Amino acid sequence: MIKGLDHYVFKWKINTNSEIIPGLKAISSALEELGNPHQQGKFVHIAGTNGKGSTATLLAGILRAHGMTVGNFYSPAIEDVHDQIQIDGMPISPAEMDVSMEHLKAINTPLTEFELLTAAAFLAFAKWAPDVTIIEAGMGGRFDSTNVIDPVVSIITSIALDHTNFLGETIEDIAWHKAGIIKKWKPAVIGNLPEPAKKVVYETAASLHAEVIEPHKPVEAPLKLKGKHQRYNAALAVEAAKEILLLAFDEAKAEAGLADAGIPNRFEEIYPNVIFDGAHNTQSIQALVETIKETYPDKKIHIVMGLLKDKNYITILRQLEQVSDHFTFIEFKHERALPAKILFEENISKIKTIQNIYDILPVQEENEVTIVTGSLYLLSNLRETSLSIFDNYKSTL
Incomplete structure (x- = not known):
């Protein structure tokens, strides 16, 4: 697609x-x-x-x-x-x-x-x-x-x-x-x-x-x-x-x-404290984990993610749990998208939710950074709507 x-x-x-x-x-x-x-x-x-x-x-x-x-x-x-x-x-x-x-x-x-x-x-x-x-x-x-x-x-x-x-x-x-x-x-x-x-x-x-x-x-x-x-x-x-x-x-x-040289969706800050990264398999997720540790050693991390069905989602979750206990799983439009409920049930973090793709807003907690990751298709679906949502949300503050 x-x-x-x-x-x-x-x-x-x-x-x-x-x-x-x-x-x-x-x-x-x-x-x-x-x-x-x-x-x-x-x-x-x-x-x-x-x-x-x-x-x-x-x-x-x-x-x-x-x-x-x-x-x-x-x-x-x-x-x-x-x-x-x-x-x-x-x-x-x-x-x-x-x-x-x-x-x-x-x-x-x-x-x-x-x-x-x-x-x-x-x-x-x-x-x-x-x-x-x-x-x-x-x-x-x-x-x-x-x-x-x-x-x-x-x-x-x-x-x-x-x-x-x-x-x-x-x-x-x-x-x-x-x-x-x-x-x-x-x-x-x-x-x-x-x-x-x-x-x-x-x-x-x-x-x-x-x-x-x-x-x-x-x-x-x-x-x-x-x-x-x-x-x-x-x-x-x-x-x-x-x-x-x-x-x-x-x-x-x-x-x-x-x-x-810059490229969208490669640890890109699209809004203050909101990062888009296209990591989507165990190797790239491990690189993301290392980059999070290097860039935000003293910040709390909120992981927002969705994956495709053919990914090793259990291993990916265990990797990301090294840097966060706050996860939000979302649905996105793709014929091979993994249901958010499966990720929710496998995750062992203390805080976890399932949200609609349009419900993601920038965190207001000063010491927390949101990392949106798991699939380039997810980021493609989310990018245009999220930017407008963030701008509208900012105007209400």
Whole structure:
């Protein structure tokens, strides 16, 4: 379910394929009908369980600081489908999306929603012609519809158990999918991967004569994005930028670009003492817990959350209970949303409630911070309504 895409599908009467068939046959056929827009320009491909969006934003910041124009394809949406396709940080306009969709209406190959959006993105980037386009894989990598490009560098940010119903039950299975974005003779930058995953990645790279670049130290330059894990994401972005810029890479410009890079829903304070963070699996939740401890060591923490059904919700609850005994569980609109009642019953905190998504208001207790987390889909649903609710609530005080 891609928020806002249905408007264009209906408007242009585009036939979509509801059945997800692994592989690149359909997207490749559709792109060929469109004149192969994915073969125009210079690309970076990013896969990983966590950290893709942040790394993509940090890399874009570095490249823009060097005077380059940069396209970004993100997944999933922050607010709606438009912010998934960006040029120099600006979302695609409805008029520009219409241009892509008008072309897609004419093709004969039926596509899934994500394939359709991927094709629309490639059409937009071909028209904009940025110096570099950073493409974030939707899920996995090897069979993801984005894996039709030949990038100058690939990035694998992290590998952990997630989407196991699609990608497999073991770290090795998931690593095989992520490693599928590595291309022959092209370098791959990788994060701190578990040893079984690293073995798969190195074996895949060796078979393709691809150099593996593995930064071992976090970036210590100032970052707008909070948390130790973001400093490691920044290290990946720096190494990828070096592969793109070569002798033109400038350390001072890179630091300036990193300091300026921000992304919604990554420990973002949307209102005083109200933080949105898109952590949604055990690995990213642990990073969130560490960031909370580092940023708010003396504050009481109120966790507001909702999760998808395929997440390890019991482990996630135990992790968050390390920093809070005050939880609010909420329902949100998604076909895979986990009922709030299940989270309520499993939580062992002293204070817990179930609330409607529209009932969340900023806390008035001076020493408490609210962290809204658990799903990027939740934050997408909540973002627009919560901002207006908070503003209205403030005016009554």
